[in-house]
Amino acid sequence: SLFAGQALAGDDQWLSPVYKEIFQNELPTPPTKEKKYSYYNSTTNRYIDYYEVDIKPFEQQVYKGLKPAQLVGYDGISPGPTFRMEKGREAIVRFVNHGEMDISVHLHGSYSRAPFDGWAEDVTKKNQYKDYYYPNRQAARTLWYHDHAIHHTAENAYFGMAGFYILHDPEEDKINLPAGDYDLPLSLAAKQYNSDGTLFSPADETVSLYGDVIHVNGQPWPYKKVEPRKYRLRFLDTSISRAFKLTFEDLKAKKLPFDVIASDAGLLTKPVQSDNLEISMAERWEVVIDFSQYKGQNVTLKNARDVQADEDYNSTDKVMQFVVGDTVTSDHGNGNLPGSLRNVPFPPSKTGVDRKFKFERQGGEWKVNGVTFADVNNRILAKPPRGAIEIWELENGGGGWSHPVHIHLVDFQIISRSGKRPVLNYEKEALKDVVLLGTSETVQVIARYAPWDGVYMFHCHNLIHEDHDMMAAFNVTSLADFGYPETTKFIDP
Ligand code: C2O
Ligand code: CU
The missing domain is CATH 2.60.40.420 (Cupredoxins -  blue copper proteins)
Incomplete structure (x- = not known):
């Protein structure tokens, strides 16, 4: 292209050099992460698997004849190694930071209890480590782990800090899906x-x-x-x-x-x-x-x-x-799909809207209900009692941008979307933790705010918006604070 490597007129975005090897390089498969050892937890009568991930710099030669890209990734690769976990088997993962930037690790899709959820200000500095505990009690799903450091998530994730974390369970294994x-x-x-x-x-x-x-x-x-x-x-x-x-x-x-x-x-x-x-x-x-x-x-x-x-x-x-190719070496998982896959644990339905959040740009900043994450005195925008079923209305405040909104801790059901784009057919059958607010759309989602109390983030997952500073928090509040006795430590969502 004429514009390769040149600034576009009237635009501060650049086009990359032309890549000449389209469809000529094989798809890489990230290696499976191996645990270091397991130990027995006599309090829970379970084994815990222990892993260690080294965050370190590496180079990637993307363009022949040009300089390599300088990246920083989990175990020095990107995507990072793939975790393959079994439901019911807890894990502790030590993330050691040998990069230059502060880091925080979020396991996206896990209801990891604070302080193991990658809170943006809970940073691990260069030459420090943090041990994260992951319960692995949810149903089989595809999660991913990525950086979440305050105001630098975009750089860190884009320069390499992202990887798969796949949770399996026996119910899903019973369905003969391709494996x-x-x-x-x-x-x-x-x-x-x-x-x-x-x-x-x-x-x-x-x-x-x-x-x-x-x-x-x-x-x-x-x-x-x-x-x-x-x-x-x-x-x-x-x-x-x-x-x-x-x-x-x-x-x-x-x-x-x-x-x-x-x-x-x-x-x-x-x-x-x-x-x-x-x-x-x-x-x-x-x-x-x-x-x-x-x-x-x-x-x-x-x-x-x-x-x-x-x-x-x-x-x-x-x-x-x-x-x-022309040969099939195994027919495992190659049969017809079953008519139904599972009973998805949708929250019980209810009416009314419990809370409304508007995602919009104001005064050059990205905000939720007029608040930025830096606004520490005002950023807790909701205090759902633990176990409560709530409907949240998420509104795109306009301006021509779209905002994929992610709520930590919970899985939600998309119950409505305004405008010309309906709730998609596959969205109707799903629980989600991210939903796209298209331009000028308003979406309602229902979730049970469980299983843990604590303070969790919700934000736009356009990482530039997230960093500048379209992120807020909700405080899942202990039932004891509402005058109810705390009977169990765990409310199954
Ligand atoms: Cu995938 Cu709060 O992030
Ligand atoms: Cu956004």
Whole structure:
């Protein structure tokens, strides 16, 4: 392109150097994280698995002939190593910081109790470590761990601090879904490079960083050899500001149908057929796709680029390619999907709106109900009693931006969305922890504020907005504070 490495007229965004190896490099698979040891906790009569992650710098040669990008990642790779956990088996993970920046680790999708939830100000400095405790008591789901350090989340996550954390359970294992080599975690990221090949920093951005180089598992526009059979694909969008609308297309640009089977919070009630998938920042959506009709052909994963009204680049219309071989080596998980997948524990329904939150830009800052996270005296915007079922109304205050809103601790059900975009068919069957507020949309979500008390964050997951400072907190308040006796320590959400 003419504009490669040049500032666009009237725009402070840059285009990356042209990437010449589209679909020529193989999809990387992050290694599985191995535990160091297990020990017996005689109080709970359970084993706890202990892991150690070393946060350290590494280089990635993205462009041949240019400089490598300087990154910092979990165990010196990005995505970080994949945790594969069994429900019911607790874990302690020590994160050792050998980078320059302060860090905080959030296990996104886990109801980790404070202070193990990655509170933004709970930073671990250079040459310090923190041990995080993860209960692993939720149903099988795809989680991810990423940085959450105050005002530097965008830089830290984008320069490498993000990885998969996959929770399995026996109920899900009973369903014969594609597993092993047929179960692929796919971490999407859109990045921007400088003309010398180094990674453009989001540090000075105050609005958004869309990125024109699409990565999957750290590799720009990779390919993956697959067998002509069914695959489970676990999509995660780790981008700073880019949402995707994904389609699988054959050589004639015919869109392949697939089944959406799981969301942020694990399996849907049933498989939902679709030929496109909307995924915004921090969301996880899982699909089962059948390549059996495409022996010896290529299937391209494309991005329709119409999810957000914001600026865009031509290079972002493709994501990766599946190169379909002609032999199937195993038929495990290759059968028909069951008509129903699980009883999703939706909260009991109720009427009325308990709280309203408006996400908008005011005076050059991103705010929730007029408050920034830096406003320490006002940032606790809600005190739900522990165990309460509440409906929160999340309103996009306008201005043409979209805001993927993430509420820590809980899984919620999307009960309504105003405007022309309805609640999507696969959203209806799902519990979620992120929901996209499209431009001028208002969304209602219902959740049980459990299982723990404590102070938790909620925020926009456009990481530039989050850092500047569209983040607030809620305090799940002990029932004792409302005059009820505390009977149990755990309220199952
Ligand atoms: Cu994925 Cu509060 O973050
Ligand atoms: Cu936002």
